[in-house]
Amino acid sequence: MIKDMLKLFIENKKAMLGLIILSMFIIVAVFAPLIAPFEPKQREDAAGEFPLRSEPTSKHLLGTTHAGYDILSRLIYGTRLTLLVGMVTGIITTFVALALGLISGYFKGRVDDVISFVNSIFLVIPSLPLIIVVASYITIKGVLPIILVLSLTGWAWGARVIRSQVLSVSEREFVKVAEVLGENPFIIVFREILPNIISLVMATFFTSTLAAIIGEATLEFIGLGNVSAVTWGTMLYWAQNNAALLYNAWWWFLPPGLFIGLLGTSFALMNFAIDEISNPKIRKR
Amino acid sequence: MAENILEIKHLVAGYETRLGSLLAVDDLSFSLAKGEFIGIAGESGCGKSTLAYAIMSLLEDNGMIFSGEINFKGKNLVGLKKADLKKMRWDQMSMVFQSAMNALNPVLKISDQLVDVMQAHQKGISVKKARQKAAEMLELVDIPVDRLDAYPHQLSGGMKQRVMIAMAMILNPDLIIMDEPTTALDVVVQRNIIKKIEELRIKFDFSVIFITHDLSLLVEISDRLAIMYAGKIIEFGQAQRIYEQPEHPYTKGLMNSFPPLLGDLEEFGGIPGKPPDLLKPPAGCRFYPRCEKRMDICHQKMPDLINTGQERQTACYLYQGGHK
Amino acid sequence: MSDPILELKDVAMHFPVSGFGRSKQVVHAMDQVSFSLQRGEILALVGESGSGKTTTAKVIAKLHQPTSGEIIFNGENIYQRKTNKRDLGYRKNVQMIFQDPFGALNPTHTIRSILERPFLIHKLASREQVEAKIKEVLVQVGLEPPEQFIDKFPHELSGGQLQRVNIARAISVDPILLLADEPTSMLDVSIRMIIMNMIKKFRDEEGISYLYITHNLAGARYIxxxxxxxxxxxxxxxxxxxxxxQKAYHPYTKLLRSAAPQPEKGFQESELTAKGDIPSLVNPPTGCRFHTRCPQADAECKELIPELREIKPGHQVRCLKV
Known part of the structure; x- marks a missing residue:
């Protein structure tokens, strides 16, 4: 069953495209030192200091920043943190959402009331202002706080969706059979219910990673992140701060923006594919 | 017998799948007289629903009629233009679906849905007239007129199914195909609906093709009965005669699957095994793998459906050449 | 008669109506249900959908705790026994077979991993013995050779085969009582009898008692x-x-009988007709629940809830007019 799904996933064109884009980014991130012409925080080489605010040249293919950093190199190195923050946040968010969704969906009762209440609060509060408020209260050094902030604000949707799916799966007869057999409730949750919501869990991971990438970029862009870190978000922040838009330095703001969009698209594509695979009504014959 | 309203000749219909062509209806012929009630019995996957959808030209996208003729009132429907078919549907032949209760649009009133059907086929009929007709039809199926403006969810399952029958009859068709119309309903409700159909059929003289797996019900209500197995009709004849003297081993097995309500209770057995995969049907008789009376000849060639008595046809070598 | 294996005394099951507001409305799924079941007996529970027959099975299976009344199994009230929450002792004795053979099997597991659970939960076999045990029950339900089925996924088997797997799972703990909730209604007609005969066989050979739920009167009579x-x-x-x-007393039983298909008779007007539909169980009819549709009902039936009275030894009827 799960094998079948993997096979369908690989056969799906959208999934394949998303997977290809993602793998390219992963390769870029892993081999950044080999691909990038310079270090991200390098301002000079043997030939002397880099020019400031340079337009694209044969040496600096995407020009340089106001501080003289090579933009292409920053873009390539930025992939690392962006991917890391996105995927780690995605994993944490999914894990929290899954745990809460399973507990409140299967055990119901008081536990469910409490979790659902907190969940509703987090759903009602608009997430961006919440992110901003939380982020401005803690001083952000390094990426860990960003991951925590994004995870704290990102789990609610997933938990709600997983809970409702768990509710419906736990009404299925095979769960009742397990109860009649006297099965341990935790085994019911992990053995009977979890395998049946795997596609939803994957979808939650894709959407929350997507949300985290965008959230991270937003935080960095408005300057609430760690502005000295090298990510696509901080690149946009510095570009904006130095009026790149004003003097039309597209090589500065367009590549990071495009990359955020492209990485987001890859997760969105895989998410669509999961939808198609797990919903036979959309599945093509 | 009166003239035939429907004549099906060598119909082959099925689906194109990734694994090849699936012939759900394979070389099937029969005819239906005006006002006649034919029952088609068979298990799931025997092609009985495909047959119904093929006659109505309502096969799904990957479904198609590969060959054969469907002559309805002297006109071959196979190859007819979509627009012409659409005109005929509901107007001259209509269908009651198995899940008819879910075929009603939940956000529209019953009256609106009935009026829509009429307006689509009778150009220029006024809403008032159409409503009046809708009310008449509901009365015919024993639904109080004050339910005319009810929404589907306000009606019980049996009532919804009766609304669907009213909708199928509203344009006064010559033929109504009913695909398991009572399967999802309780016995008492089923009985009421069957009674209603019988009453209306006598009154309006339409023909009925009634499809179900419930053989005991079919025997009771049909004039003639066709038993289908794996895309083929394997026995055909008058319902009571088939009940009293089933010929084909499959029919016998089916009859042996319904314990009676009255009379002796001997051992009832059913039929071991399962129907063949229609993507790879067995070479000979399709029932061969499950048959108790199989002979050598049976797995070489599918026996033809031939006359074995008065208005009686069976596709089995036991009745062809005295191997009895 | 010997002591019954199972006895229900005045069991009621009311479900709160879900919805908005604080309405205290309940669905009266079961009211005043009393009956007993002897060891090795098959009792058929017949009724239309919404009659409460499945709820009765679920209450006995401890899937719902009844609102009131007693359920006594082997001399003990099953809801007052001192036991751990999962009540493994009771569960080993009472198993249930569900209506939908597909729905009752987890699509993500193989037959092997479905059938090993009962043995492991109830510690009936060690890890090493499990495979042999699974093969044994597969043979018992006629899935032979077992090697051909043990590593299949549910979607690779037919409905009849799946229902056999369900029966195999239920009997693998050697239960005393099996609750069978319409086990054949979703199967093809040609295999229904095979499943019914198998159920009978386990009664005859293992002495299992059954509560057999069905809407088919003829099937109930057979089994x-x-x-x-x-x-x-x-x-x-x-x-x-x-x-x-043959000699029904209650007008509703008579109605069910006349509604059942009778091929031997050919089509004819049945003598009884029912008006109306099954009543809402949120506001069940006062008096006799059947009076709204009963051809014999009069004013008295609207007022009084009839008792379940013994008409003949072993034959009880809930009707004022009998």
Whole structure:
């Protein structure tokens, strides 16, 4: 069953495209030192200091920043943190959402009331202002706080969706059979219910990673992140701060923006594919 | 017998799948007289629903009629233009679906849905007239007129199914195909609906093709009965005669699957095994793998459906050449 | 008669109506349900959908705790026994077979991993013995050779084969009582009898008692020793199978009988007609629950809830007019 799904996933064109884009980014991130012409925080080489605010040249293919950093190199190195923050946040968010969704969906009762209440609060509060408020209260050094902030604000949707799916799966007869057999409730949750919501869990991971990438970029862009870190978000922040838009330095703001969009698209594509695979009504014959 | 309203000749219909062509209806012929009630019995996957959808030209996208003729009132429907078919549907032949209760649009009133059907086929009929007709039809199926403006969810399952029958009859068709119309309903409700159909059929003289797996019900209500197995009709004849003297081993097995309500209770057995995969049907008789009376000849060639008595046809070598 | 294996005394099951507001409305799924079941007996519970027959099975299976009444199994009230929450002792004795053979099997597991659970939960076999045990039950339900089925996924088997797997799982713990909730209604007609005969076989050979739920009167007559007829959450008639069919007392049983297909008779007007539909169980009818549709009902029936009275030894009817 799960094998079948993997096979369908690989056969799906959208999934394949998303997977290809993602793998390219992963390769870029892993081999950044080999691909990038310079270090991200390098301002000079043997030939002397880099020019400031340079337009694209044969040496600096995407020009340089106001501080003289090579933009292409920053873009390539930025992939690392962006991917890391996105995927780690995605994993944490999914894990929290899954745990809460399973507990409140299967055990119901008081536990469910409490979790659902907190969940509703987090759903009602608009997430961006919440992110901003939380982020401005803690001083952000390094990426860990960003991951925590994004995870704290990102789990609610997933938990709600997983809970409702768990509710419906736990009404299925095979769960009742397990109860009649006297099965341990935790085994019911992990053995009977979890395998049946795997596609939803994957979808939650894709959407929350997507949300985290965008959230991270937003935080960095408005300057609430760690502005000295090298990510696509901080690149946009510095570009904006130095009026790149004003003097039309597209090589500065367009590549990071495009990359955020492209990485987001890859997760969105895989998410669509999961939808198609797990919903036979959309599945093509 | 009166003239035939429907004549099906060598119909082959099925689906194109990734694994090849699936012939759900394979070389099937029969005819239906005006006002006649034919029952088609068979298990799931025997092609009985495909047959119904093929006659109505309502096969799904990957479904198609590969060959054969469907002559309805002297006109071959196979190859007819979509627009012409659409005109005929509901107007001259209509269908009651198995899940008819879910075929009603939940956000529209019953009256609106009935009026829509009429307006689509009778150009220029006024809403008032159409409503009046809708009310008449509901009365015919024993639904109080004050339910005319009810929404589907306000009606019980049996009532919804009766609304669907009213909708199928509203344009006064010559033929109504009913695909398991009572399967999802309780016995008492089923009985009421069957009674209603019988009453209306006598009154309006339409023909009925009634499809179900419930053989005991079919025997009771049909004039003639066709038993289908794996895309083929394997026995055909008058319902009571088939009940009293089933010929084909499959029919016998089916009859042996319904314990009676009255009379002796001997051992009832059913039929071991399962129907063949229609993507790879067995070479000979399709029932061969499950048959108790199989002979050598049976797995070489599918026996033809031939006359074995008065208005009686069976596709089995036991009745062809005295191997009895 | 010997002591019954199972006895229900005045069991009621009311479900709160979900919805907005603080309405205290409840669905009266079961009211005043009393019956008993002997060891090795098959009791058929017959009724239309919404009559409460499945709820009765679920209450006995400890899937719902009843609102009131007692359920006594082997001399003990099953809801007052001192036991751990999962009540493994009871679960080993009472198993249930569900209506939908596909739905009752987890699509993500193989037959092997489905069938090993009962042995492991109830510690009936060690890890090493499990495979042999699984093969043994597969043979018992006629899935031979077992090697051909053990590593299949549910979607690779037919409905009839899946229902055999379900039966195999239920009997693998050697239960005393099996609750069978319409085990054949979703199967193809040609294999229904095979499953019913298998159920009978386990009664004859292993002495398993059954509560066999069905809406098919003829099937109930074939399989059961006694038949109980339920309507709108209440027991209407209970007695020896042949008697309930041939000499029914309750008007509802008569109605069910005349509605059942009778091929031997050909189409004819049945003598009884029912008006209206099954009543809402949120506001069940006052008096006799059947009075809204009963051809014999009068003013008295609207007022008084009839008792389940013994008409003949072993034959009880809930009707004022009998």
């Amino acid at each position: 059961a020793d006694r038949i109980a007829v339920m309507y709108a959450g209440m027991m209407m008639e209970i007695g020896p199978a042949e008697e309930v069919i």
